[in-house]
Amino acid sequence: MATQQQQPEGNVNLLQAIEMVAADKGIDKDRLVKTVEEAILKAAQSAFGATRELEARFNEESGQVDLFQYMTVVDDVSDDDREIALEDAQAHGLDAELGEELGFQIFWHPADAKRAAEQDKEFGDLLNVRQARSQFGRIAAQTAKQVLIQRVRDEERDLVFNEFKDKKGELIKGVVRRFEKGNNLIVDLGRTEAILPFREQTPRETYRPGDRIVALLKDIDREARGPQIVLSRTDPKLVEKLFESEVPEIYEGIVKIVACAREPGARSKIAVTSRDADVDPVGACVGMKGSRVQAVVQELRGEKIDIVPWDRDPARFVCAAIQPAEVHKVIVNEADGRMELVVPDEKLSLAIGRKGQNVRLAWHLTGWKLDIVSETKFKQMEEDAIAQLARIDGVTDTVARNMYRMGFRALDEVAEATEEELSGIQGVGDEAPRMRQAAEVAMEQTRSERIAAARVKLEPLTEKERLLLVRGLGERSVQLLEDAGYRSIDDLLREDDERLAMKTGFGIKKTRAAKAAAEQFLANDWAAIEEARKAAKAEAVQKEAAEKKAAAESPAPVAEAPKPEGDANAS
Numbered sequence: 001m002a003t004q005q006q007q008p009e010g011n012v013n014l015l016q017a018i019e020m021v022a023a024d025k026g027i028d029k030d031r032l033v034k035t036v037e038e039a040i041l042k043a044a045q046s047a048f049g050a051t052r053e054l055e056a057r058f059n060e061e062s063g064q065v066d067l068f069q070y071m072t073v074v075d076d077v078s079d080d081d082r083e084i085a086l087e088d089a090q091a092h093g094l095d096a097e098l099g100e101e102l103g104f105q106i107f108w109h110p111a112d113a114k115r116a117a118e119q120d121k122e123f124g125d126l127l128n129v130r131q132a133r134s135q136f137g138r139i140a141a142q143t144a145k146q147v148l149i150q151r152v153r154d155e156e157r158d159l160v161f162n163e164f165k166d167k168k169g170e171l172i173k174g175v176v177r178r179f180e181k182g183n184n185l186i187v188d189l190g191r192t193e194a195i196l197p198f199r200e201q202t203p204r205e206t207y208r209p210g211d212r213i214v215a216l217l218k219d220i221d222r223e224a225r226g227p228q229i230v231l232s233r234t235d236p237k238l239v240e241k242l243f244e245s246e247v248p249e250i251y252e253g254i255v256k257i258v259a260c261a262r263e264p265g266a267r268s269k270i271a272v273t274s275r276d277a278d279v280d281p282v283g284a285c286v287g288m289k290g291s292r293v294q295a296v297v298q299e300l301r302g303e304k305i306d307i308v309p310w311d312r313d314p315a316r317f318v319c320a321a322i323q324p325a326e327v328h329k330v331i332v333n334e335a336d337g338r339m340e341l342v343v344p345d346e347k348l349s350l351a352i353g354r355k356g357q358n359v360r361l362a363w364h365l366t367g368w369k370l371d372i373v374s375e376t377k378f379k380q381m382e383e384d385a386i387a388q389l390a391r392i393d394g395v396t397d398t399v400a401r402n403m404y405r406m407g408f409r410a411l412d413e414v415a416e417a418t419e420e421e422l423s424g425i426q427g428v429g430d431e432a433p434r435m436r437q438a439a440e441v442a443m444e445q446t447r448s449e450r451i452a453a454a455r456v457k458l459e460p461l462t463e464k465e466r467l468l469l470v471r472g473l474g475e476r477s478v479q480l481l482e483d484a485g486y487r488s489i490d491d492l493l494r495e496d497d498e499r500l501a502m503k504t505g506f507g508i509k510k511t512r513a514a515k516a517a518a519e520q521f522l523a524n525d526w527a528a529i530e531e532a533r534k535a536a537k538a539e540a541v542q543k544e545a546a547e548k549k550a551a552a553e554s555p556a557p558v559a560e561a562p563k564p565e566g567d568a569n570a571s
Helices: 013-025 029-048 086-091 110-127 130-167 236-246 281-286 288-299 314-321 345-352 354-366 375-389 397-405 411-416 419-423 429-455 463-467 475-483 489-494 497-504 508-553
Strands: 002-004 053-059 064-074 083-085 101-106 171-180 184-188 193-196 212-220 229-232 255-263 267-274 304-309 329-333 338-343 369-374
Touching: 013 029, 013 064, 013 130, 029 053, 029 064, 029 130, 064 086, 083 086, 101 110, 110 130, 130 212, 171 193, 171 229, 171 236, 184 212, 193 212, 212 236, 236 255, 236 267, 236 288, 255 281, 255 354, 267 281, 267 314, 267 354, 281 288, 281 304, 288 304, 304 314, 314 329, 314 338, 314 354, 338 345, 338 375, 345 354, 345 369, 354 369, 369 375, 375 397, 375 411, 411 429, 411 475, 419 429, 429 508, 463 475, 463 489, 475 497, 489 508, 497 508
Parallel strands: 002 101, 064 083, 193 229, 267 304, 338 369
Antiparallel strands: 053 064, 064 101, 171 184, 171 212, 184 193, 212 229, 255 267, 329 338
16 A cells, blocks of 8 residues: 655644543543544544545654555546546556545645645545645634544543442542532542432531531442432431441441341431350440440431341241330231231320331331330230121130130131131131131121211212122221222222232232222122112211201290398298
8 A cells, every 4th residue: 555645844732642541530541532433434424525445643752753655556536535546546646546546635734735735736636635725724623623622531430430339338538528409419529520310319417518417329320411410318318328337346247236127317227247255236336424426326317227136037037126116015917017016005105106107117127017016006906806706606715715816807707718817816727618618707797887988978988988888898808908009999999909909918810800890899889889878978967957947946944033142931
């Protein structure tokens, strides 16, 4: 390949800029050079024509980007931008052969104006770059500057990403710099900036520029336009990492934080255990005179922290998590992942906590759904459940109590139980198959009674009351529906069969049967219930009006004349 090329006398500003940026930002020089070459090439294709075969090559000696055009020697030219006729090449003094590729340097730098004029004089009719050269010379330097700045930004973002990508979930210290739209905080981390979104800020915490801040590195958004490091002050892991920094036993792996539940700014609960029997996990986290836990509380700006011992026994673990309330009795329902905690009447509010905070945190900490009831209410619920079970034909009070102790609370639980489960109850035995059928009959009787009561009820029925009127849905079934987020008949019918079965644990057969029964109830029973309720309301209104009319028409009582004072026999 023959190349017509001369080395220009250039300035070294571009080379110096690249070297300075590479040294200051820690960016590979070769990547910067390649970026500038690509930018100049793109600008050249725009100025000289996209069909030309061009090449941009950085000249280390001159510190400039040289531009070259390549043309193929042919007999018959079909593309003036990429081909040159053999006779034209020979006529211009070029030693060329057919199929050979000739390279021409396009002089575009202001310092190469003389060489550019000589090139136009000698090869102007072949290259045809005179007019486009002046346009390209004006934009090339600006293009190189812009692309260099953009490359620096991209490289900086890549460096930041590579530096912090392995630090997700770790503590980050910084200084608050400014507020942005939406009350987002911009935090200076030294080499870069991070963002603390408003949703990740703890309620009631306030910051001012210059304040020191410790947060959790929650995420790194590589595609974000602004700061790509996302911090959090609300994540439960923040509490865990703060304890890890304050408690050497946690850092060394002797003490382990098993679980953490948090309501940011208000209260947190952590469950801890120890691998060493001689190390008290709670005491290690509390520290001498509470120094360690107080350090964490101070960093969280007064957020209360409960430290409870983790236990393999779920019941004991839950009792520890519900502290400071004491629990007298625990009823475990493993099938539903639910526990019923019986507490003294005077401790009920303490167990629940302000706005349900204590029981809610214990729920998230243990993973068990918790129902808190007082001793008085529990006894009443127990008697109600036993009375309901006793409605089954052939079930005595003793058998009903035995069923209750085995975990049966409602008629539908008996109807859906297996024969093996029922036969294990003292007093049932071989009567298990008949017991299931009798439970279904009792459910239908109870449903009929509820419908009869609903027909004369003056107040509007609740969604739960309506669900209990559907054939096959008992107390337990409705509770499972509510726990899964289905609180009305409409919610039940609106949901996909498979999704409903999965979320409630019904199974696909019972799910389809329940939806069919709900549709049948709306089509056949509900309209009649509503008509009966309207008639009951009208009758009540008429009765009230009649009573008012009767009261208005009755004569007023005659007041007795006052007796004279003194002796009644006085003359």
